[in-house]
Amino acid sequence: MTNRSQMTRRATRPTMKQSPDGSAKRTRQHLPAAERERQIVEAAADFFAEHGLEGQTRELAKTLGITHSAIFRYFPSKEALIERVYDHVFLSRWDPDWRGLLSDRSQPLEQRLIRFYHAYAERIFDAQWMRIFMFAGLKGYPMTNRYVSLIRTQLIRPACGELRAELGLPTLASLPITAREEEAFWALHGMVFYLGIRKFIYGMRTQGDQSQIIADDVRAFLAGAPFILRAACGTSG
Structure with a gap:
């Protein structure tokens, strides 16, 4: 910087x-x-x-x-x-191909999520990006809400639909997305995002390889998410 x-x-x-x-x-x-x-x-x-x-x-x-x-x-x-x-x-680093990556069902969802978060981290894990985002949020500048809305509509909600498809659950068209399943995906997004916060806001080093940490976060999420989504959709099993 x-x-x-x-x-x-x-x-x-x-x-x-x-x-x-x-x-x-x-x-x-x-x-x-x-x-x-x-x-x-x-x-x-x-x-x-x-x-x-x-x-x-x-x-x-x-x-x-x-x-x-x-x-x-x-x-x-x-x-x-x-x-x-x-x-x-912010917008210059956004890749419109990310949504296509998430929806490519020729690959397992786990692989898609890992690939996406590796690519996403490469774009946003930067002192300038992180510090401006945090400053803007603390002072209530609208850019933060706009960017979060972009993540929600282009990444979080589509990913919920992909996990439903992976689990054989009702589509988003037949059963609207629930707050519970959307919050579950925000938790995954927050885990990855926090790696950047630790490095560029707190000045802390992550313990281990970043790529492996991201893969572990995705796998930990997918281990528990099926229970959350089945409960949110009113199904069992």
């Missing part, structure tokens, strides 16, 4: 130029608008990960070596900048 900030500052810092009388003169590097906008978004992601979303844009401008007003030539408000950071940090 720090290295990326330093690179951004070096890329945007005004350069020194010799004037005819031999004195140094500061000149600002002129960049295409799209490039300057990209640099502001990347620097803002680092800045908010370090200081939280309450961090002042005036201080952000200082890290970029530009005027405060320059930021607002590209973004009409701080909220608009935060929205772009959300796109850059």
Whole structure:
């Protein structure tokens, strides 16, 4: 995170130029608008990960070596900048193929879940992602609820349907999903997510290989989930 900030500052810092009388003169590097906008978004992601979303844009401008007003030539408000950071940090890492992976019944559900959570962890286990997500949640920014809603509709609920199919239970179309089975899948998601929290929020190392831990979490979940789903669907056996 720090290295990326330093690179951004070096890329945007005004350069020194010799004037005819031999004195140094500061000149600002002129960049295409799209490039300057990209640099502001990347620097803002680092800045908010370090200081939280309450961090002042005036201080952000200082890290970029530009005027405060320059930021607002590209973004009409701080909220608009935060929205772009959300796109850059969260949505750009979302893989629409994940849902297809979960629904590919040519593979056992255990294998699908393990593959998905390995891929998911590779995308989100990052200090910038984790810290902004936590800061946003603590301060009540809507991006957190939007992202959680995305997980719920694109991953959690479809996975519930896949487990029902694996167990020969009624489809979601014939029997609406219950809160109990949805909460069971959130528990699995939380176990994997907590590995990232421990590393990037608490500064703790996980004991053992991350891939193996994720596989163990999935298998532990699948060992108990059939009982929960059969009970939630009103079946026995």
